[in-house]
Amino acid sequence: MIQPVNGGRELLDEISDAPCPTPRLWWLGHSGFALKYRNAIVYVDPLLSPKRADRLVAPPFAGADVTHAGLVLCTHAHAGHLDPGTVPAILAASRRAKVVMPMSAAAHAHAMGIGYQRMVTTNADLRVEFLDDRIYAVPSAHHQLDWTPLGGYPYLGYLVRFGPYTIYHAGDGVPYDHLAERLRPYNVTVALLPIGGEKNFKIPEAAQLAQQIGAEWLAPMHYDMFPGCAVEVDRFIEHLLGQHPAQRFKVFQCGEGWSIPAE
Numbered sequence: 150m151i152q153p154v155n156g157g158r159e160l161l162d163e164i165s166d167a168p169c170p171t172p173r174l175w176w177l178g179h180s181g182f183a184l185k186y187r188n189a190i191v192y193v194d195p196l197l198s199p200k201r202a203d204r205l206v207a208p209p210f211a212g213a214d215v216t217h218a219g220l221v222l223c224t225h226a227h228a229g230h231l232d233p234g235t236v237p238a239i240l241a242a243s244r245r246a247k248v249v250m251p252m253s254a255a256a257h258a259h260a261m262g263i264g265y266q267r268m269v270t271t272n273a274d275l276r277v278e279f280l281d282d283r284i285y286a287v288p289s290a291h292h293q294l295d296w297t298p299l300g301g302y303p304y305l306g307y308l309v310r311f312g313p314y315t316i317y318h319a320g321d322g323v324p325y326d327h328l329a330e331r332l333r334p335y336n337v338t339v340a341l342l343p344i345g346g347e348k349n350f351k352i353p354e355a356a357q358l359a360q361q362i363g364a365e366w367l368a369p370m371h372y373d374m375f376p377g378c379a380v381e382v383d384r385f386i387e388h389l390l391g392q393h394p395a396q397r398f399k400v401f402q403c404g405e406g407w408s409i410p411a412e
Contacts, residue, residue: 151373153178153404156209160404164190165217172311172338173408176401178206179229180320180343180371186311189280193222193307193318198234206373209404212238218246220269220279224289224320225304226254233261240267249277249284249307253300272301283310287331289322291348314338314409317364321371324354329361338409339399340364343371345381352385356393366409367398 155163160175164183167173172186180194192215197208212235221239223231231254240246240263250258252270259265269277277284288294289304296302306319317332318341340359343349349371350358359367367389372381382400389398399407 151206151403153207153209154402155404155406156207158210158214160209161214161217163406167406169408171409171411172314172316173406174316174339174341174368174401175406176368176370176403177209178373178403180224180318180341182318182341182370184309184311184316186282186314187280189219189282189311190217191220191222191279191284191309192218192239193309194224194230194320195221195235195239196229196232197238198232206403212236213242215239216242218243220277220284221246221248222284222307222309222318223248223250223254223258224306224318225251226257227321230320231258231261237262251286251301251303251305253297253303271305273305282312284308285310285335287328288325289320290325290328291321292323294325308332308335308337310335317341317362319343319350321348323348323350324358329358332358332362337362337364339366339368341368341370344369344385345372352381352388353392355385356389356396359396360393365397367396368401369398370401373403 169185175183179196181196182193184191197212249269273288285308286305288302289306309316315335316339317337342355
């Protein structure tokens with residue numbers, strides 16, 4: 150199992166204490182990120198359970214050690230994104246935190262032991278306000294959008310608006326008609342897009358979407374849970390340099406933090 154470049158109390162203290170005049174992102178493996186801007190700390194799809202047999206990269210810390218979370222955003226109900234070994238533990242340790250999820254995931258989350266009073270349910274085109282920041286939702290497609298009248302869209306991507314910056318986290322998903330049109334008005338600064346596996350973007354598709362929406366930065370995620378992940382990253386870098394030389398990108402190591410450069 151590959152070890153993160155930073156982890157444990159050192160990384161948790163870094164997230165707590167880092168001054169963030171521009172947003173800072175830490176990749177936690179899989180689709181998991183910690184995001185911070187000024188005093189706001191948001192976790193997205195944290196997967197910090199140490200005993201998953203399919204993990205190739207060790208989690209940098211445990212959910213029970215996260216005492217500083219303000220919000221936890223979960224893009225859908227699958228265990229890699231609404232993890233029963235992570236999200237309840239973060240909520241227990243971060244007593245004021247709430248978890249944002251699609252409407253259709255609420256019953257599943259409650260069965261995991263998450264109280265309804267700790268949930269904020271949302272759907273496409275709705276807004277969640279947190280401190281001075283806003284989180285918007287757009288549908289993601291697991292081949293299909295799977296919308297229902299009662300449950301809405303079960304798979305969401307989140308647009309985290311930190312001041313003048315917008316971070317788009319797609320969750321799982323593949324391209325679909327009019328996705329770029331949905332995203333373009335948000336002026337995405339960083340697009341976090343899943344590559345690898347059948348339910349995620351092919352590398353050329355991720356690069357094309359970033360170009361279509363005018364994302365200043367593109368970062369891949371979700372590629373580290375299967376053999377050959379290093380090859381996938383090499384292919385991503387080669388494609389961006391060869392086919393999209395003007396597109397800026399960032400490839401994270403697990404546990405690494407990176408601040409959006411001030412323009």
